[in-house]
Amino acid sequence: MTGFRHLLGPLVLRPAAKDRLRFFLTVSGIAVGVATIAAIRLANASVLSSFSDTVDFVAGKASITVLADGPGIPEAALERLAWLRRAGATLAPAITETAAAGAADGEVVDVLGIDPLADGSAREYSFASEESDILSIFEKDSVLVTSVFAERNHLHPGDFLPLVVRGVERRFRVAAVLRPVGAARAASGSILFMDLAGAQEAFGKVGRLDRIDVVLPPGLSEEGRARFEEEIRASLPPGTTAGRPERRTETVDRLVRAFRVNLSALGLIALLVGMYFVYNTLSISVLRRRTDIGTVRALGASKRSVFAVFLAEGLALGVLGSAAGAGLGAVLAKGALLLVGGTATELYIPSAHPSLHLDPFVLLLAFTVGVVSSVLSALAPALEAAGVEPAATMRHGSVEAARRRRTRPLALAGVVLLVLAFLATLPGPVRGLPLFGFLSVSLIVSGVSLLAPAAVTLAAARLDGPALRIFGVEARLARANLTGSLSRTSVAVAALTMALAMMVSVAVMVGSFRTTVATWVGQTLASDLFLSPASGRSGASFGRIPDEAIEIVRGVPGVDEVDPFLAFSATRDGVPFTVGSGLFAFIAKHGNLPLVDGRDPKKVLARALEQSEVVVSEPYAEKFRVRTGDEVELPSDRGPVRFRVAGVYTDYSNDRGTVTLDRAQFQRIWPLTGASTVAVTLKGGVSPEEGARRVAAALQGRYVLRVRTNATLRRIVLRIFDRTFAVTYALEGVALAVAVLGVLNTLTALVLERRREIGLLRVLGASAARVRRAVRYEAAAIGSLGATLGTLAGGAMSLVLVHVINRQSFGWTIAMHAPWGFLAAALGLVLLATLAAASHPAGLAAATDVAAALKEE
Amino acid sequence: MKLLGARVITESVTKSYGGGRGTAGVDALLGVSLTLEPGSFTALLGPSGCGKSTLLNLLGALDRPTAGRVLVDGRDLATLSEDERDGYRRKTAATVFQFFNLLPTMTALENVALPLLLEGVSPADADTRAARGLADVGLADKERAYPYELSGGQMQRVAVARALANEPALLLADEPTGNLDSKTGEQVLSLVAGLVKERGITVVMATHSAEAAARASRILRLRDGQLVP
Secondary structure, eight states, X not given: OTTHHHHIIIIIIHHHHHOHHHHHHXXXXXXXXXXXXXXXXXXXXXXXXXXXXXXXXXXXXXXXXXXXXSSOEETHHHHHTHHHHHTTOEEEEEEEEEEEESSTTSOEEEEEEEOHXXXXXXXXXXXXXXXXXXXXXXXXXXXXXXXXXXXXXXXOTTOEEEEEETTEEEEEEEEEEEOSSGGGGGGGGOEEEXXXXXXXXXXXXXXXXXXXXXXXXXXXOHXXXXXXXXXHHHHSOTTEEEEOTTHHHHHHHHHHHHHHHHHHHHHHHHHHHHHHHHHHHHHHHHHHTHHHHHHHHHTTOOHHHHHHHHHHHHHHHHHHHHHHHHHHHHHHHHXXXXXXXXXXXXXXXXXXXXXXXXXXXXXXXXXXXXXXXXXXXXXXXXXXXXXXXXXXXXXXXHHHHXXXXXXXXXXXXXXXXXXXXXXXXXXXXXXXXXXXXXXXXXXXXXXXXXHHHHHHHHHHHHHHHXXXXXXXXXXXXXXXXXXXXXXXXXXXXHHHHXXXXXXXXXXXXXXXXXXXXXXXXXXXXXXXXXXXXXXTTOSSOXXXXXXXXXXXXXXXXXXXXXXXXXXXXXXXXXXXXXXXXXXXXXXXXXXXXXXXXXXXXXXXXXXXXXXXXXXXXXXXXXXXXXXXXXXXXXXXXXXXXXXXXXXXXXXXXXXXXXXXXXXXXXXXXXXXXXXXXXXXXXXXXOOHHHHHHHHHHHHTTTOOEEEXXXXXXHHHHHHHHHHHHHHHHHHHHHHHHHHXXXXXXXXXXXXXXXXXXXXXXXXXXXXXXXXXXXXXXXXXXXXXXXXXXXXXXXXXXXXXXXXXXXXXXXXXXXXXXXXXXXXXXXXHHHHHHHHHHTXXXXXXXXXXXXXXXXXXX | OOOOOOOEEXXXXXXXXXXXXXXXXXXXXXXEEEEEOTTOEEEEEOOTTSSHHHHHXXXXXXXXXXXXXXXXXXXXXXXXXXXXXXXXXHHTEEEEOSSXXXXXXXXXXXXHHHHHHHXXXXXXXXXXXXXXXXXXXXXXXXXXXXXXXXXXXXXXHHHHHHHHTTOOSEXXXXXXXXXXXXXXXXXXXXXXXXXXXXXXXXXXXXXXXXXXXTTSSEEEEEETTXXXX
């Protein structure tokens, strides 16, 4: 490696110091990509780890946990497991619930109902005061609080804590405060402990358990444990499963996985644009230093050292950008956590309490990804540099001409990729993830990018005449520059295409989705009022409205009909879904349940009521591959029950999937009462606001419920929708900004590279204004080509997003609705931004000192 | 077709570079006075660094003298506005350099058409006239060729065609044959001599070769920025 050290200065360091703007832009490009990836991964990891921590802390020392597939384990299961006690094991039964502390809009807390006599050996408790112990919760309506929670709410032993439980506000006495050890660390301290019997009574779960944690006798071999596990399974009642506690984390992971994968895919795009920056900067460096490289080669520098020098430049840019990006990512993660955590809480886990955990491994990973991709992007320019012959005399034109010959093979490869992209839309999901869908999207992006040089050439050839007539000779100058530096300009076009394609496709997807959801909300939210349990600060609701409250509402003057929806969470083979119930007679009358196949819901529901059939939501049908006429199996205490599916209905409220039965049928199988939500229709002449006021007045002082009018609920649904997709818009914005900066970067470099040509133009009598205009036209051409290709690619990608990726991730059918206004505004904005970005290089070109430029050789 | 070339007069023209911040400036030209009659062919002969290119830049309104005046057909170039200087370069004074005369990103025809388009000639007329210009220098078959596809002599002929496209009154040639072998150089010079004579254009050619200078009707010798007898 002759002279590597000596080459760094003249070939890399000094030019970089002279050209600080481009150097800064490149480092920022990488930093933004790395920061995006780091922030998203940190936020996701924080959400998941907060949940898995809770699972671990609650599971405590248990090696096996018994859970129910349906709504709880019958208490009788404990007797069937009594042999375990004789074998030296401990059984810790518990119920897990959620409540709003303080008031209707208070902090959301997890509640664990435990058997104080058994729990000490399954979970760890450490009391803040020596005098306290776990038996203190035997006293009626008393709770143990964590020190974190006590401090936040200014609580001391003996104080009273109001909790909203099943729509009723009740007061609990703080029996003792727990130090943040063991179980008290679950849910980041937002957890209360009460006596099992008291909790069963308070939450309406008498005779039922949510989990049984089993601590096996010490000193067992792996084989012994497995034998225990097998025997426990054999003695369990139907509808329950036994397994290692980690299992539940997997379930939650599966819930948020599709959402997370979608976000990560967007983060990768930001990085891709960053890679383009490195490639662009380095290839321009190589081009501008061709003569210097030729000279040092003639002086005896080896090919390998030239290659190494430019690779080192890529590495240095990568290290700087990635380090800045990792730092920025840690800062941005806080914002991302609000968005991701908010969505996870709203859509998936109401009691999640994610706190930001700056996992150094995640930061290191993002840093490494940034550095590796920078070095990869530097490979091609470094090879080009190494290929420069000693004392290079090759003219710029001939280098470009050699490149132009590659246009056709590149375009052919692009077409092949597009065909492959189409083929990739055909296979189904892989382990629930639309991997082929993502492959298809990336093939479209790369395919269209490879078409960029051909598109530039074609547009230049076709549009030269008309543009010359309309815009004058400056248009010809712009055209000549575009095709003359094809390898630079087509990369700028490709980067803009990539970013715009992403923006267009996501905008079309989100726009279509939003319109579809709005239409669906209009069809399904037919009632005037909606009641749900007060759920504290959480956006989602939990808990149940008791039957007595429903009866009160039914009796309010002006109320016409009441439709209670009652549901519980079930699992099948570890995959969660919802079992729900409503009044089929109500739906049969109002028809407010649109069916996927377009049949009349009134007729279908009337028949389903008669034949004791069920309807399933579209995500359920997709997830479990069920169609109308098939049978579904649901867990119950008496073993699985089977129902025929009468129809599949559209449902965008969740992607878990729901099986819905008639309420009477449902209550014959599961011992649940009350309702998760209640829809109320009012008699003619009663306004929704008046109805809401009357219902609230009737409940006043007895039940704490949320009463919302139809209009309010619609607004909330769309607000949640918009918040869920806010992060995607933020990422699109980042990618676009980076691409526009790329145009600035490219044009600046090209202007510096063409100083002599600009000097020559001025000699020929072209004014500074015309030179400036030519650069502007060139920017406009790059912007328009990028916009055109980006819109085409984005249109194709939106089809894949809607019909393949969304369908396979969430099981939703979405009707295509392009948001034309938004698209036109966004494309216009990008063109304006591109033109604005061209101001700097255009000014630079106009200010070229003619006599000095001509002296340069 | 106008037949009269420009009358060029320089009055004690001096051009100094640098000299700021207390350092001594370098005089590239020092008190050069000369008169060039319309239609004359003058060679500026001298070694490199003697001020030939500086003088051509002043005549071409690419630069301004530090002292003295440059008059072309009676107009003092120093009094021209930026726009007028651009117009002067488009219409009155055309330049041919030693090398890098052509825009590498345009074909031969487009290169020749460029000054016409800049002058506001319609694209169709510009193409016709450019094609005629290329034919005049014997390159009718190279209209669509890019500069890198042409030989050095061919490139210079395209440059000549482009310089003459707007029918200038003054042709400034800076070492036009410096980059060519002597035979090709000879051919290019004959071509230029023939074309300008026919059109009555005033020509100033900077060269360090006495052989090339012999083509001219008048030879002025420059040394260290001054005319020598």
